[in-house]
Amino acid sequence: MEGMNEIRRAGPKSGTIRTGIGLKVFVFYAFSIMIVILITGYLFYERSNRVIQEQLGEIALQSVQQTKHRIDSVLKEYEDRTLLILGNTDIQNAMKGRYREPFERIQSDNRIRAFLTNMIYSKKDTLNVYFLGQNGYEYRYTTERTKRTGSYESVDRSGESWYKQISEANGAPVYFGVGPSFLAGGTDEQAKRVFTFGRAIKEVEGSFQRIGVMLYEVSPDEIGGILSQMDFNGKGYAVLTGEQGQIVAGTAGDESIPFPAAKQDSTSGIRNIKVDGRASVEIFSQLEDVPWRVVGVLPLSELFKQSKTIGTYMIYLALFFIAVSLLIAYLVARYVHGPIVLLLRHMRKAQEGDFANQITAVRNDEFGLIFTGYNDMMAKIKNLIEELYLQQLIKKEMQFKVLGSQINMHFLYNSLNSIYWMSKTGKSAEISAMVRSLSDYFQLSLSEGEDEVPAREIKRLLEQYVTIQQIRYQDRFSFSIQMDETIGDFKLLKYIFQPIVENAIYHGLEKLSQPGGRLDVRFEDAGDSIVFTTIDNGVGMTKEKLAEINAILLDHHTMHPAGHFALRNIQAQLQLKYGPEYRLQLSSEEGKGTQVVINLPKITQSDNI
Incomplete structure (x- = not known):
């Protein structure tokens, strides 16, 4: 306040700002806005006027052509009637x-x-x-x-x-x-x-x-009735004209209207005419088998009525905006000056996340002190954010490791449980094959401790996993996996795919009453992303169940302790690794099966580095 009082007491300097910069800003701003408003209003009026006329003309021509088709049908029926008689x-x-x-x-x-x-x-x-x-x-x-x-x-x-x-x-x-x-x-x-x-x-x-x-x-009532329906909301009328332009049919009284002959140089169109000294527009379309025309007549004053309304509205609107612009120009010139605008601009950058921006303007007044304080504050905030970011990276990496280990433990439990029950039934060959596949699976999944592996290794992991499940379920379902050759080297999270395949088997195919289940897995190249899709023909789920799962996946702020652990785990990994926009997309129909889709970014070894 003390600094502001000093500026107010500056006398001539303060007046110089008011009558110099303030007046220039006011004149420039007001003049620019008025020119823009006037030019924009004029162009808008001309364009809207032309568009309205073209659209009204097109609508009128369509109406005339529809009437023409109806009269063609009437005349064709007359012709058929005479053939039958003769x-x-x-x-x-x-x-x-x-x-x-x-x-x-x-x-x-x-x-x-x-x-x-x-x-x-x-x-x-x-x-x-x-x-x-x-x-x-x-x-x-x-x-x-x-x-x-x-x-x-x-x-x-x-x-x-x-x-x-x-x-x-x-x-x-x-x-x-x-x-x-x-x-x-x-x-x-x-x-x-x-x-x-x-x-x-x-x-x-x-x-x-x-x-x-x-x-x-x-x-003549039928043809007259058809023509009377095309009266352009009571503002015009329609007639049938002959080769010489004479009226051959119309509504009551239309046949006596003095009508200018039209040249038969086109089958349809729009032209300006004068009817009984009144400027009008003629919309015409020629019949198919008879050299007559369906002609609609509409006064030009009616056609331009909407344009005049828009013109009046645009004048009032322009005057209003000019008045508003003068008021704004006055306020801007009086209360807003360069230093404040500069400060606000840099504050907006900070609000958008650019904490490295610095005000380079040098001033020897109170604004100079404000700029220096702002620059120091931005530098401190930037340092604090970098420290917090490193802490969050460490925390995120720990969370990711925990989620991955949870998925592996869940799979290992299910696999060992299957081996246990097969051992109870004495299926040594199957146990041997399953243990071998399980060994290969974990050998592949180790990946030297890497959380992301090439897509081709993901494919091999899924093949080993499904081999284990097919042994357990005695080939009650068929399986296919496809991968575009172009995406084999891209890095993918290795723990998120097997639980989805596992869900398709346990919650979809296992519950089928008869063999014949099918599970299809695809890795597709979608340009700048990779699309992973699983489709099964299992029992599916109800609309209510699907809605419940989707709601849980969307509500990532609330903990859900019971149910859908694997899906929530996968969703958490996706969003921790790639961001909140990456998520599971589920669709299902009861009795027909379920589809799961994940869009994944393309990541190479160099990206990770």
Whole structure:
């Protein structure tokens, strides 16, 4: 406090810091932050605006294409319907006029009526079907009660444009879109709008010559309903346009909208247009078999509405951040100065574990004393940590030795117990083989007192161990061990693998009711690590048991005096040697078996040195 009072009493020097460094920091910081905020906000707005427009356009195009597929399906069903009708024998004979007497014509009419009634019964959209023969015969089937179904004397309509289009199509379907009926019989019929299509009637047997024309009128509600569903949340509309850009179908009233003709230069896309003087965007997709387009129209103002909202939000956000940056700049310039920042930077390094860092700045004021005291404190802390680290290394090595000896004693006990019971049954040959394998096992495990041995020796240790167990269990299970050739020289802890194999046999394969168990062991090269895996087809364990074991392995801070000694021992060795990130990974399914996986670092002889 006394030193700080001296600085405050310094007068001109204190003012120099405030008006010099403080003002410079304030101006530079505030100006930099404002420039960054303005540039970032502008770029973000432009990018978001473009992305929103592209995404909305893509979504709208997908909607149009889905509508197009639905209309294609409707038109294909119309085409299939006409093919079924035109192949009818009675209709064919009626178009040819092959009646010897009026009674035959009446019977034919009745059969045609019955055929059409049965076929169109499920098609609620059919209004009228006209068959216009070239031999003086005309037949109309209608679902409207105010009209009569039956045959009439033919009227020459060959001069009408729709008749010519159907005739020139050579049997292909011709679609006319929504409009008044071509064969309207009165004012009411002329005012009623129908979706009309037709095709030429050809002789099925014989010359395949055209013998008439069929005109089919259906309710426009189905196509209009499909188009009405694509209204872009009530902000736009959809129509069907013909080759010349004219509207051929739409929802109620859409057919009268003045619509600019579009060039048929692409099958789908998006373009800007003006509809009734209003800037809009057109999203279109062409039908498969008919030169029509499904066209969605959306005002540009609706498309840009979200972009305008984002722009307004960005302006307010920029103003807010500019105000905050000015406040922060003022506070930083007034209260934070270089020496404090420097000290905090070095303290942060110390917090991160770098106790060797020293402040090299030389000052002749109170901050110089603080820097000197900080450097002395860091040097003392560094020396204390090095001493503590050596003590921990010694303690860790002792713990490791104890854990290794515990595993060996556990294995030796189990092996001697097996030999004892075989001796009770007089199996001298098996005892001899087991003792020989046990001798070889311990000879390999000595390894001149080394805790880590090459991976190939680990493999030999496991082979000797499993040989002992197969003698004991009289080959009730099969065993395979594989090791990638590239990892044979890498050093591994020699005491952690045998207990895992032992657990697989005792807790998995031994409990099988029938022979046929299998144990597979793999050492695999995973690039920068070695993956050890055991897989058995034993009895496995329940989900609850697996969860309990995993919980014990994860809870390395709590002692668990009972149960799972081998697994806890292995986990302790792994983490003592390699670090807390190395651990056992268990997976099991009751009745199917268990898998254990360990990831190990690659360690060579030079690494140990």
